[in-house]
Amino acid sequence: xxxxxxxxxxxxxxxxxxxxKDCFKEQLKNIQESKITEPNKAETDFLTRKEVKNILNxxxxxxxxxxxxxxxxxxxxxxxxxxxxxxxxxxLLNDLV
Numbered sequence: 001x002x003x004x005x006x007x008x009x010x011x012x013x014x015x016x017x018x019x020x021k022d023c024f025k026e027q028l029k030n031i032q033e034s035k036i037t038e039p040n041k042a043e044t045d046f047l048t049r050k051e052v053k054n055i056l057n058x059x060x061x062x063x064x065x066x067x068x069x070x071x072x073x074x075x076x077x078x079x080x081x082x083x084x085x086x087x088x089x090x091x092l093l094n095d096l097v
Contacts, residue, residue, distance in 0.1 A: 032090075
């Protein structure tokens with residue numbers, strides 16, 4: 001039988017807000033430092049749904065919702081394949097911070 005522990009922490013709204021902002025800043029820094037290397041320059045301007053999903057740590061339905069709301073629009077479609085602009089993703093991440 002495994003033992004699980006639960007720790008409750010009392011945080012003010014300001015402390016929670018600061019903690020969330022710090023987490024976003026750290027994730028943004030990690031994203032900006034990492035470089036996605038692809039052989040073709042034209043391909044480096046776009047990201048697949050899977051890449052964007054992993055970067056934002058969201059699900060495919062959430063990406064669909066972002067597209068419908070205009071938060072992060074699809075820039076390119078080839079058949080069933082969907083591509084997002086790296087610049088749009090960077091702008092979204094910068095707006096969140």
